[in-house]
Amino acid sequence: DAGVTQSPTHLIKTRGQQVTLRCSPISGHKSVSWYQQVLGQGPQFIFQYYEKEERGRGNFPDRFSARQFPNYSSELNVNALLLGDSALYLCASSARDIYEQYFGPGTRLTVT
């Protein structure tokens, strides 16, 4: 069975641009969460979606948005990129609301 997949693997953007990151959960998983991990720190929660509804939002500005599609895949959008948005963006899926989460390999975003 395929694990959680994320695309792209790496991305370089310029300040002020917009970016879309994509995530496909494990088959049968209906919950997708997004995390931001800045180098040297632990992941920080951004969003959780369950059954296509937003179930949680972390302490991130409105420049960050997400959605979940009928096939449970998800997109994370970040507008007006700042240098501080440079990080590893991790997507995780789970079969239920939280419990064990299965993480994808992440998308490394660099903002210059």
Next chain:
Amino acid sequence: SQQGEEDPQALSIQEGENATMNCSYKTSINNLQWYRQNSGRGLVHLILIRSNEREKHSGRLRVTLDTSKKSSSLLITASRAADTASYFCATDTSGSRLTFGEGTQLTVNP
């Protein structure tokens, strides 16, 4: 903000030795989970312990939870070079998100 704090920040041991990492947290939890991360890649779930459990084992891993002290420990026995990674504890407090600590970097020397 980080709920959990891991201790130590870095740990270096020889192959075959045991490694112990500690995690403290601030608020009541539903469960606590430990994850491993190799070289800035995706996290791998290791073990989950619920708030009403005190100890759990999985292979060479042993996790304890003391809710009165708001702390947990992860013990890796008979460590191997392949155990070299960052280890994070994560708490589930609200049922919709995990809050991670800043991690312990474990180095196992062959």
